Amino acid sequence: MKLKLKHLLSILLIALLTISCSTDDEDNMDTSSVSEVDGLTLIQELTNSTHRIELYNTTGEFKTGYNAVSLRVKDLATNTYVEDAELSWMPVMQMPTMQHACPMSSPTKVIDKNTVYTGYIIYQMTNLDGEGWSLTVDYTINGIDYTVSDTITVIQNHNQNVLSFLGADDVRYIVALIEPSTPKIAINTFKVGLFKMETMMSFPVVENFSLTLDPRMPGMGNHSSPNNTDLIYNPSDGMYYADLSLTMTGYWVLNLKLLNENSEVLKGEEVTEEHTQSSLYLELEF
Amino acid sequence: MKKIIIFSIGFLCNAVVFCQNTEELTQKDTTKLEEVIVLSRHHLSHYRQQKTLSSIDDYLEQSNAITMIKRGNYAWEPALNNMTSDRLSVTIDGMQLFGACTDKMDPITSYVDVSNLDRVSVNSGQEGAENGHAIGGNIDLQIPNAKYYGSGLKTSADLGYETNGNYKTAGLDVEYSGDRFYMNADGIYRKSDNYDAGNQQEVLYSQFEKFNLSLQTGFKLNENHSLDAHLIYDKATDVGYPALPMDVSLAEALITSLSHNYNNDEAFIETLETKLYFNTITHVMDDSKRPIVSIRMDMPGWSDTYGFYSKATAKIKKHKLLFNFNGYYNRSLAEMTMYPNDTNQPAMFMYTWPDIRTLYSGVYIKDAYTINENETLVGALRLGFHQNEIAKEVGLESLQIFYPQIKDTKNRMLTSLSSNYNLKKEQWNFSFGLGYGERAPSVSEGYGFFLFNSFDNYDHIGNPTLKNEKALESHIKVDYKSGLFRVGLESSYFYIMDYIVGDIEPSFSPMTIGASGVRVYNALPSASIFDVYLNAGYKMSTTLSASASLGYNYGKGSNKERLPLIKPFSYLAELNYNTKMFNAGLQLEGNGNQSHYSRFYGEDNTPRYAVLNLNLGTVFYKEKTKFVVKYGVENILDTSYFTYADWNNINRQGRNFFMNISVVLN
Numbered sequence: 001m002k003l004k005l006k007h008l009l010s011i012l013l014i015a016l017l018t019i020s021c022s023t024d025d026e027d028n029m030d031t032s033s034v035s036e037v038d039g040l041t042l043i044q045e046l047t048n049s050t051h052r053i054e055l056y057n058t059t060g061e062f063k064t065g066y067n068a069v070s071l072r073v074k075d076l077a078t079n080t081y082v083e084d085a086e087l088s089w090m091p092v093m094q095m096p097t098m099q100h101a102c103p104m105s106s107p108t109k110v111i112d113k114n115t116v117y118t119g120y121i122i123y124q125m126t127n128l129d130g131e132g133w134s135l136t137v138d139y140t141i142n143g144i145d146y147t148v149s150d151t152i153t154v155i156q157n158h159n160q161n162v163l164s165f166l167g168a169d170d171v172r173y174i175v176a177l178i179e180p181s182t183p184k185i186a187i188n189t190f191k192v193g194l195f196k197m198e199t200m201m202s203f204p205v206v207e208n209f210s211l212t213l214d215p216r217m218p219g220m221g222n223h224s225s226p227n228n229t230d231l232i233y234n235p236s237d238g239m240y241y242a243d244l245s246l247t248m249t250g251y252w253v254l255n256l257k258l259l260n261e262n263s264e265v266l267k268g269e270e271v272t273e274e275h276t277q278s279s280l281y282l283e284l285e286f
Numbered sequence: 287m288k289k290i291i292i293f294s295i296g297f298l299c300n301a302v303v304f305c306q307n308t309e310e311l312t313q314k315d316t317t318k319l320e321e322v323i324v325l326s327r328h329h330l331s332h333y334r335q336q337k338t339l340s341s342i343d344d345y346l347e348q349s350n351a352i353t354m355i356k357r358g359n360y361a362w363e364p365a366l367n368n369m370t371s372d373r374l375s376v377t378i379d380g381m382q383l384f385g386a387c388t389d390k391m392d393p394i395t396s397y398v399d400v401s402n403l404d405r406v407s408v409n410s411g412q413e414g415a416e417n418g419h420a421i422g423g424n425i426d427l428q429i430p431n432a433k434y435y436g437s438g439l440k441t442s443a444d445l446g447y448e449t450n451g452n453y454k455t456a457g458l459d460v461e462y463s464g465d466r467f468y469m470n471a472d473g474i475y476r477k478s479d480n481y482d483a484g485n486q487q488e489v490l491y492s493q494f495e496k497f498n499l500s501l502q503t504g505f506k507l508n509e510n511h512s513l514d515a516h517l518i519y520d521k522a523t524d525v526g527y528p529a530l531p532m533d534v535s536l537a538e539a540l541i542t543s544l545s546h547n548y549n550n551d552e553a554f555i556e557t558l559e560t561k562l563y564f565n566t567i568t569h570v571m572d573d574s575k576r577p578i579v580s581i582r583m584d585m586p587g588w589s590d591t592y593g594f595y596s597k598a599t600a601k602i603k604k605h606k607l608l609f610n611f612n613g614y615y616n617r618s619l620a621e622m623t624m625y626p627n628d629t630n631q632p633a634m635f636m637y638t639w640p641d642i643r644t645l646y647s648g649v650y651i652k653d654a655y656t657i658n659e660n661e662t663l664v665g666a667l668r669l670g671f672h673q674n675e676i677a678k679e680v681g682l683e684s685l686q687i688f689y690p691q692i693k694d695t696k697n698r699m700l701t702s703l704s705s706n707y708n709l710k711k712e713q714w715n716f717s718f719g720l721g722y723g724e725r726a727p728s729v730s731e732g733y734g735f736f737l738f739n740s741f742d743n744y745d746h747i748g749n750p751t752l753k754n755e756k757a758l759e760s761h762i763k764v765d766y767k768s769g770l771f772r773v774g775l776e777s778s779y780f781y782i783m784d785y786i787v788g789d790i791e792p793s794f795s796p797m798t799i800g801a802s803g804v805r806v807y808n809a810l811p812s813a814s815i816f817d818v819y820l821n822a823g824y825k826m827s828t829t830l831s832a833s834a835s836l837g838y839n840y841g842k843g844s845n846k847e848r849l850p851l852i853k854p855f856s857y858l859a860e861l862n863y864n865t866k867m868f869n870a871g872l873q874l875e876g877n878g879n880q881s882h883y884s885r886f887y888g889e890d891n892t893p894r895y896a897v898l899n900l901n902l903g904t905v906f907y908k909e910k911t912k913f914v915v916k917y918g919v920e921n922i923l924d925t926s927y928f929t930y931a932d933w934n935n936i937n938r939q940g941r942n943f944f945m946n947i948s949v950v951l952n
Contacts, residue, residue: 185683217797219631220634221798223797226794227688247736248622248634249633250631285631
């Protein structure tokens with residue numbers, strides 16, 4: 001029985017190897033531009049008279065919370081992808097009486113790719129129908145400035161993976177879940193972005209704060225898990241990191257408490273028998 | 287033909303001699319720690335048993351060496367020397383099987399029925415090392431050998447009814463014994479409703495239903511060689527566990543083996559038996575019959591084992607040698623899916639046994655040296671290699687939450703050594719033994735993931751970094767017989783090092799709703815277990831006899847806490863009347879107050895109890911057909927009681943009238 005299995009496995013392995021080899025060949029033969037967005041799905045194209053901006057991510061749609069976005073610029077005249085553009089973007093939410101932006105990074109060229117630029121946008125909210133947001137991309141090619149703008153659709157995420165709140169210091173903060181994007185029963189790397197709302201249009205990263213972490217399962221007696229660590233600021237990428245233990249699949253509430261550099265609590269409470277959930281929390285489901 | 291019969295008888299005797307201190311024992315006054323309970327030459331002993339159709343659990347409970355831990359009316363867990371599953375090896379004819387339930391709801395003994403077995407061989411401590419490594423000992427459930435008597439077809443049928451629980455049993459057995467071919471097929475069906483404890487208190491969720499089929503065939507190739515094939519299929523459905531929060535909707539086992547036997551009295555190697563086996567167990571826990579649960583869940587488990595053994599016996603002058611080379615590969619997998627009451631939330635899932643593979647291979651050598659007519663010295667050694675592997679990546683990662691440094695495999699070397707000195711002189715029989723043994727942690731102890739134990743109300747987490755548990759043991763036995771009177775004293779002592787037990791980890795949050803906390807399996811530096819039994823018998827006449835037995839047990843860990851499930855002071859008195867066609871027995875059985883209970887491990891004080899049983903048996907013939915009728919009353923006074931071994935103090939059966947009828951067609 002075991003032997004048979006081994007045989008089967010080796011046949012499978014050989015089959016797999018041959019298949020993967022052949023795809024490699026295809027990749028090499030194709031123009032690099034096609035393969036550079038392999039595995040990504042087109043979200044939307046923004047077009048003006050000279051260029052078309054293609055927006056990609058893994059799911060093909062914008063959702064509230066953290067969105068890693070890849071983009072390419074196609075020159076409509078030559079039908080080629082631009083390799084040396086300088087890009088910036090500005091997502092804007094139109095509210096009845098005012099408008100605001102959201103936390104984001106400027107798109108930068110992906111290191112080992114020629115035509116793909118990447119950055120992130122964290123939509124902290126959306127309208128029920130997904131309307132309200134527009135995206136403007138300003139870019140410079142060979143010293144000439146261009147701009148393109150269009151409305152976009154942002155779908156409300158099922159879970160609370162981003163939260164905008166007012167801290168005890170009267171500053172509005174935004175906290176967003178970045179990792180784990182595919183949680184597993186294990187110690188997961190927990191990565192969170194923390195931003196403050198400086199103005200309606202400016203959301204810089206908050207440095208050197210910390211967040212305590214207490215994951216709970218409300219569906220099962222609100223139990224916790226062992227060996228979690230608190231979120232600590234990592235200056236190399238401006239994000240906060242912790243160990244997150246998930247002992248089973250299901251719905252988890254990640255209770256947080258935000259502390260400033262003097263360890264003063266700005267938001268959130270301890271979870272106790274009576275107080276089963278912090279006012280500052282993120283949700284996770286898998 | 288004659289030759290064959292003589293040969294067969296000779297072989298049987300030979301086999302019997304190998305089991306030391308063989309006695310045909312079924313009565314409870316037997317306190318031999320190393321004992322063989324012979325059920326019968328054939329499976330249902332109509333003369334010897336109080337109940338023809340009693341379950342294997344009932345049979346085992348009749349031995350003083352064994353206590354059955356009860357979580358309900360079915361699938362009792364045997365304890366030997368005050369040690370339970372993890373510290374025992376339970377085998378079926380030398381075959382390794384491992385239960386598929388993380389909560390010990392399916393001891394191996396629950397997957398066979400008494401109709402499958404020839405006898406149960408109980409070996410205390412390291413004397414049970416022939417089949418594997420254990421601390422407490424080995425219980426080997428032995429399947430009958432193929433019999434080439436040429437006696438033709440024999441059929442027997444059994445019917446049983448018990449008033450308490452409306453318990454019905456039916457069995458059918460067909461046997462064909464030719465000169466070169468042997469075949470036996472038997473089936474048994476059991477069904478019981480909820481039983482009543484004393485004072486007609488119904489014990490909810492104590493029902494069960496099961497059937498068991500067995501098929502055995504043997505071919506005699508020539509004088510020296512024969513082949514055997516054996517299959518047992520056992521399926522229990524709708525089994526209630528009143529002491530637990532969940533029941534069982536399916537417990538299913540398929541047990542198969544193929545063996546080759548060689549016998550030659552003249553050669554150096556007298557017997558050589560080689561067996562290949564495979565068994566698979568599926569166990570599905572179920573809470574759908576419970577009206578109120580904090581959360582609905584599914585908990586299925588699977589255990590598959592592939593194995594072999596090859597054992598040989600040889601004789602050189604005064605040495606009688608036994609070699610056994612064996613190995614097995616087991617896969618244990620169990621999972622848990624919980625359905626939140628808030629239906630918007632997704633189901634919660636985890637592996638409670640994350641696909642653990644166990645590979646074992648070892649050798650066993652035993653030498654029984656006859657010093658002289660009165661004295662024998664026995665020495666035995668087992669050496670083995672034991673490997674655990676976490677086969678699922680998700681299993682490894684989930685355990686790494688607790689033990690970030692662990693790898694997917696863990697190897698161990700295991701040793702067992704024992705020696706025994708026996709002296710028989712006139713009316714005296716004296717034996718003294720010493721042993722040293724090691725065992726690997728069980729799958730639950732090593733790799734269990736949030737296993738809830740309703741006994742201490744804690745979630746348990748396995749510990750893959752555990753050391754081997756080791757034990758030094760000694761035992762002594764003295765028997766004196768004078769005329770119609772006999773008296774015996776027997777005692778054993780175990781000093782266990784790195785005693786594996788759950789340690790409370792206050793910083794961990796329990797998963798199970800309502801659990802008191804989390805225990806992580808850890809090792810106590812040491813623990814001691816001691817027991818002593820005194821038994822006496824008096825034969826007043828050829829038909830009338832009386833016997834009595836007293837027992838005392840003690841267990842304590844180096845943390846000064848009492849060990850759990852240690853039997854309190856126990857006693858038994860029995861009066862028996864026996865003729866060829868009729869027998870009667872009156873039995874008084876009880877325990878003292880369990881004052882030395884272990885609060886630390888979830889026990890409470892079990893009050894003293896005593897129950898009175900009466901059993902009667904009649905045999906009669908109608909032409910060539912034999913009828914055996916067994917009847918009686920258990921717990922005559924309808925006492926409401928539970929013992930230290932009853933999980934969560936579930937009351938035992940109240941008054942029960944029973945009757946079994948067996949018909950043997952020759």
